[in-house]
Amino acid sequence: DGGITQSPKYLFRKEGQNVTLSCEQNLNHDAMYWYRQDPGQGLRLIYYSQIVNDFQKGDIAEGYSVSREKKESFPLTVTSAQKNPTAFYLCASSIDARSGMAQYFGPGTRLTVL
Amino acid sequence: AQTVTQSQPEMSVQEAETVTLSCTYDTSESDYYLFWYKQPPSRQMILVIRQEAYKQQNATENRFSVNFQKAAKSFSLKISDSQLGDAAMYFCAYRRMNYGGSQGNLIFGKGTKLSVKP
Numbered sequence: 001d002g003g004i005t006q007s008p009k010y011l012f013r014k015e016g017q018n019v020t021l022s023c024e025q026n027l028n029h030d031a032m033y034w035y036r037q038d039p040g041q042g043l044r045l046i047y048y049s050q051i052v053n054d055f056q057k058g059d060i061a062e063g064y065s066v067s068r069e070k071k072e073s074f075p076l077t078v079t080s081a082q083k084n085p086t087a088f089y090l091c092a093s094s095i096d097a098r099s100g101m102a103q104y105f106g107p108g109t110r111l112t113v114l
Numbered sequence: 115a116q117t118v119t120q121s122q123p124e125m126s127v128q129e130a131e132t133v134t135l136s137c138t139y140d141t142s143e144s145d146y147y148l149f150w151y152k153q154p155p156s157r158q159m160i161l162v163i164r165q166e167a168y169k170q171q172n173a174t175e176n177r178f179s180v181n182f183q184k185a186a187k188s189f190s191l192k193i194s195d196s197q198l199g200d201a202a203m204y205f206c207a208y209r210r211m212n213y214g215g216s217q218g219n220l221i222f223g224k225g226t227k228l229s230v231k232p
Contacts, residue, residue, distance in 0.1 A: 033219070040224065041224055042118075042205055042207075042222030042223055042224045042225060043159075043205070043220070043222045044222075045219050045220075048219060058219065088157060090159060092159070100146075100147035100164075100166060100209055100211060102149060102161045102164050103161075103220060104161065105151075105158060105159035105160075106158070107156065107157070107158045108157050108158060110157075
């Protein structure tokens, strides 16, 4: 089945540690996105990638980093510089970044900093 | 900058009844896309419906339909014959047309929590 997978579902991190969230898609989509969701809020864009080996900062990129070495994969690293990383993280993809085709989302990762 | 407002933090509907969720947006653009996403307790975002602003016809998907009022910048979602499985957070989202990069990304409202009573 085609879709987007994220792992792990739950992740715990100690302060000062970097952690990497996985996002994989087999939809053959060019564009991929990372969003952060906090309680009572909509989604906010962290990073996006329009094509392999290219990515751009979104609205809240500070303390995060990404890579896009393969079309199927877009991992997100939450660094120790992120001051308030506890949140729900959603990965999405779309056919491309320019058309109005919908973004499809993975099941999310809940990150908790201990 | 574009903004999306969902003025109803919570709504409730009786099973089999109809409910309408409100969404307004602010933009100076004439062409754009609008979306409704559903987030059930599993927290996965699921696309419900998509509307192209240049189309006057309101989009429909089975029991879900929209009332798109372009002049009023309003994009409400109507759910007919509500089912228990419709209980979820519903997010309205806006996207500019034919823009790549950050200009073309989704802008979300804060959501409406829908409860369905049996």
